Amino acid sequence: TDLAQSGQLKGKRVLIRADLNVPQDEAGNITEDTRIRASMPAVQMCLDAGAAVMVTSHLGRPTEGQFKPEDSLAPVADRIAALLNRKVPLISDWVDGGFEVSPGEIVLLENCRLNVGEKKNSDELAKKIAALCDVYVNDAFGTAHRAEATTYGVAKFAPIACAGPLMAAELDALSRALASPKRPLVAIVAGSKVSSKLTILKALSEKVDELIVGGGIANTFMLAKGLPIGKSLAEPDLVDEAREIMELMEKRGAHVPIPEDVVVANELSPLARANRVAADQVAEDDMILDIGPKTAARLSIMLAHAGTIVWNGPLGVFEIDQFGGGTKMLAAAIAHSPAFSIAGGGDTLAAIAKYGIENQVDYISTGGGAFLEFLEGKTLPAFAVLAERAKD
Ligand code: 3PG
Numbered sequence: 001t002d003l004a005q006s007g008q009l010k011g012k013r014v015l016i017r018a019d020l021n022v023p024q025d026e027a028g029n030i031t032e033d034t035r036i037r038a039s040m041p042a043v044q045m046c047l048d049a050g051a052a053v054m055v056t057s058h059l060g061r062p063t064e065g066q067f068k069p070e071d072s073l074a075p076v077a078d079r080i081a082a083l084l085n086r087k088v089p090l091i092s093d094w095v096d097g098g099f100e101v102s103p104g105e106i107v108l109l110e111n112c113r114l115n116v117g118e119k120k121n122s123d124e125l126a127k128k129i130a131a132l133c134d135v136y137v138n139d140a141f142g143t144a145h146r147a148e149a150t151t152y153g154v155a156k157f158a159p160i161a162c163a164g165p166l167m168a169a170e171l172d173a174l175s176r177a178l179a180s181p182k183r184p185l186v187a188i189v190a191g192s193k194v195s196s197k198l199t200i201l202k203a204l205s206e207k208v209d210e211l212i213v214g215g216g217i218a219n220t221f222m223l224a225k226g227l228p229i230g231k232s233l234a235e236p237d238l239v240d241e242a243r244e245i246m247e248l249m250e251k252r253g254a255h256v257p258i259p260e261d262v263v264v265a266n267e268l269s270p271l272a273r274a275n276r277v278a279a280d281q282v283a284e285d286d287m288i289l290d291i292g293p294k295t296a297a298r299l300s301i302m303l304a305h306a307g308t309i310v311w312n313g314p315l316g317v318f319e320i321d322q323f324g325g326g327t328k329m330l331a332a333a334i335a336h337s338p339a340f341s342i343a344g345g346g347d348t349l350a351a352i353a354k355y356g357i358e359n360q361v362d363y364i365s366t367g368g369g370a371f372l373e374f375l376e377g378k379t380l381p382a383f384a385v386l387a388e389r390a391k392d
Contacts, residue, residue, distance in 0.1 A: 019366065021142065051104075091109050151381070203377040263289055267287070342361070343365065
């Protein structure tokens, strides 16, 4: 932003690494374009500043060096053209240059993961790409947890390397939520498996005042409390880990609120009949598929009094309406809470869209894996290399 506003980008060749990795249906139509729209401010800013703009991104996980039509960014080029109302040529085989882009114009460089050496962060490839530009802008927060040629190597070799506005906004919001949060800090970590979120649970358990768990994760915590869970999804092997998290939190006056009632059914199906039962009354045949209304009401009060809320994961099987009550109620509580709220992760965004609270969550992250790794307390390599360059 500083470079653009101070006129330093005029006539410069600017390479923007964006995360335009968006979902597509079988026919190749983009089904959700949040990441593309979120990447446009950087592009527009550079175009307005008179730069010759090159944008690249990965799409999916193609085999390097083997172009297949389904790996092409062509649908993304069309969507950018529609959003910016201008032509967006798509350049293939671009690593060695040989294409034209004039100041005030934009080209999209084909799926960078097709280039041999991208995933392995080859220095040779990164140097070639860096030679294409005067300024490298990394705006791909969603890929910030990957050290690849276009997210890491180029940042080392480009004449100037900096973060774009989306990258900066994501890091600001996440730091506000976790580095210096207004308290109480309440995190919601839900999902089917403790094992896939154990590092996050542990990292957050050291920081938050309340750690709300849901889904299979909550079932494992219920087991650790000695509650019956019938045939619900859980990981008995991780009961000791769950117990340890609760004990450590309790020692410092923080909590994992365990559900006092749950919604159960005999099967996971849209036709299943849902029953509410007290948490100690789950029968052998029952599957817990949502938190109960009493629990949801208690957690909603907690969220209403929170200073900061971090949300990752739906509380129940919200895709089926009779098991979506808990997620719906908590989504409404987040929407109405005066707390600074931040949410991320694919399922969470789907829940936010289903309950229509997009405009009431303070920050919705475009990161999937990157958002989770930030919550784990990991350093994101793409950001670390930019921070190194900033010291130059
Ligand atoms: C994502 O969708 O999380 C990012 O675009 C990263 O994609 P990757 O997991 O294929 O690296």
